[in-house]
Amino acid sequence: MTYVARTTEIAARMVGGEMMIMSARDSTLFSLNEVAATIWKAADGVTPLRDIIENVVCAEYDVTLDRALPEAEKLVTDLAEHGILIVSAEPIPHPATSRDAV
Amino acid sequence: MSLMQEMGARALKLGIPLSVQIDVTYRCNERCIHCYLDHEDHGEMTTAEIKDALNQLADAGVFFVVFSGGEVFMRRDFFEILEHARSLLFDVKVKTNAFMIGEREADRLRELGIGSVQVSVYSHKPEVHDEITKLPNSLNRTVAGIRLLRERGVRVVIANVLMRQNLNDYAGVKAIAQELGAEYTIDPTITPMMDGDRGIISLGLRREDLGDVFRNSELVGNVEEFCTPPPPVDGEVLDELPCSAGHTAAYISPYADVFPCVQFPLPSGNLRKQKFIDIWKYSPQLNEVRTITARDLPVCSTCSHVGSCTRCPGLAYMEGNMRGPSQLDCEKSFARTGIKTANMALRKSNNAAPDLVQIQFLPSTAELAAASRA
Numbered sequence: 038m039t040y041v042a043r044t045t046e047i048a049a050r051m052v053g054g055e056m057m058i059m060s061a062r063d064s065t066l067f068s069l070n071e072v073a074a075t076i077w078k079a080a081d082g083v084t085p086l087r088d089i090i091e092n093v094v095c096a097e098y099d100v101t102l103d104r105a106l107p108e109a110e111k112l113v114t115d116l117a118e119h120g121i122l123i124v125s126a127e128p129i130p131h132p133a134t135s136r137d138a139v
Numbered sequence: 140m141s142l143m144q145e146m147g148a149r150a151l152k153l154g155i156p157l158s159v160q161i162d163v164t165y166r167c168n169e170r171c172i173h174c175y176l177d178h179e180d181h182g183e184m185t186t187a188e189i190k191d192a193l194n195q196l197a198d199a200g201v202f203f204v205v206f207s208g209g210e211v212f213m214r215r216d217f218f219e220i221l222e223h224a225r226s227l228l229f230d231v232k233v234k235t236n237a238f239m240i241g242e243r244e245a246d247r248l249r250e251l252g253i254g255s256v257q258v259s260v261y262s263h264k265p266e267v268h269d270e271i272t273k274l275p276n277s278l279n280r281t282v283a284g285i286r287l288l289r290e291r292g293v294r295v296v297i298a299n300v301l302m303r304q305n306l307n308d309y310a311g312v313k314a315i316a317q318e319l320g321a322e323y324t325i326d327p328t329i330t331p332m333m334d335g336d337r338g339i340i341s342l343g344l345r346r347e348d349l350g351d352v353f354r355n356s357e358l359v360g361n362v363e364e365f366c367t368p369p370p371p372v373d374g375e376v377l378d379e380l381p382c383s384a385g386h387t388a389a390y391i392s393p394y395a396d397v398f399p400c401v402q403f404p405l406p407s408g409n410l411r412k413q414k415f416i417d418i419w420k421y422s423p424q425l426n427e428v429r430t431i432t433a434r435d436l437p438v439c440s441t442c443s444h445v446g447s448c449t450r451c452p453g454l455a456y457m458e459g460n461m462r463g464p465s466q467l468d469c470e471k472s473f474a475r476t477g478i479k480t481a482n483m484a485l486r487k488s489n490n491a492a493p494d495l496v497q498i499q500f501l502p503s504t505a506e507l508a509a510a511s512r513a
Binding site: 045046047048049050051052053055057059061064066067068 | 142146149150155225228251254
């Protein structure tokens with residue numbers, strides 16, 4: 038099972054309908070599209086990625102779990118490499134941001 | 140176009156205030172000879188007021204918040220303010236003299252994921268730096284604070300304000316930055332006091348010194364490129380906006396006054412009376428600032444430097460007219476290129492210097508200050 042959590046080391050805001058995220062580690066700026074932003078927002082450290090995709094992404098967008106999950110796994114790996122998400126095989130006990138600030 | 144530029148362009152198009160500087164206090168432990176502030180407390184925002192302001196800024200779409208002062212660590216609640224700002228996911232930068240940064244403060248700044256800390260260093264010589272700050276041992280304490288931050292991997296930018304007192308010390312300051320792994324930037328601008336008094340302008344570099352600075356590759360990089368004569372003026376240049384002040388940027392004083400920029404003291408509203416978003420959208424002052432393109436500048440639109448000048452509308456405002464030239468920037472354009480500006484030619488023919496405006500605080504602030512004193 039894969040769990041994902043937002044890190045503390047980022048700045049983020051919706052700017053004109055796009056989620057802009059900056060890594061505090063290296064000031065790299067990222068732009069997430071709507072689906073990626075939905076996954077990022079739902080990354081609370083305790084909900085398995087599979088559940089996020091099935092219950093949030095597949096429920097909101099016209100996509101099947103079989104197609105969306107591999108793409109989501111690649112996305113979270115990429116974001117983890119830039120310090121934007123934490124990816125773990127275990128639940129992440131202290132998810133970073135508790136409020137819906139963006 | 141980089142992603143950052145794209146974000147800026149989108150914010151400009153949609154009227155989003157991408158960047159806001161908040162001065163949390165004007166109090167300071169230093170008394171820098173070139174400082175433009177009144178260091179008395181005339182009724183600073185409370186912790187709750189600043190947190191509320193931050194909530195409003197997040198709702199308005201602000202991405203970058205700069206906390207400055209005065210000295211930010213004069214506020215005992217500064218870390219509480221920082222924690223709140225980071226919980227709202229702002230990119231946070233802090234300007235401080237680092238005098239009060241010890242192990243605990245450096246640890247906390249690292250833990251909070253502060254984007255960068257900007258620290259002013261005036262000289263590598265204690266006798267010069269401390270004579271400017273008027274605080275004994277300030278250079279040693281400032282460098283110690285920077286060292287603690289760098290040891291923890293916090294990004295530090297050393298800002299070297301150049302004036303007559305420290306003109307020859309930039310190489311020493313740059314060496315300190317290199318030794319500490321900090322970035323280095325120069326600023327040759329001395330701005331008038333907030334009350335309009337321009338006595339401190341005399342501390343600024345002379346024209347010939349400015350020319351030397353701008354022809355020093357250690358300070359400006361490629362001198363030929365930096366000092367290149369201005370390109371021919373075309374219609375596109377005249378349609379350009381002067382800067383981000385009031386367009387995607389704003390400034391909030393410790394007394395909750397909102398201005399287009401820290402260097403543009405045009406009172407535009409007060410958070411104790413109005414919501415930030417209402418000031419941002421409907422302030423007549425901000426909306427007037429937004430109407431001004433280079434084409435609307437009576438003198439500067441006729442100047443060959445109009446496309447390359449660093450003209451600051453705030454400095455122009457302090458010199459008497461937000462649509463007028465900024466003499467300080469005219470001097471920079473001339474020092475860079477050796478080509479006189481339209482304003483210089485006009486001033487020579489008129490042989491008259493403009494008076495500075497007296498900056499008027501909003502009535503609400505004056506009332507609150509009086510109430511606070513009572």
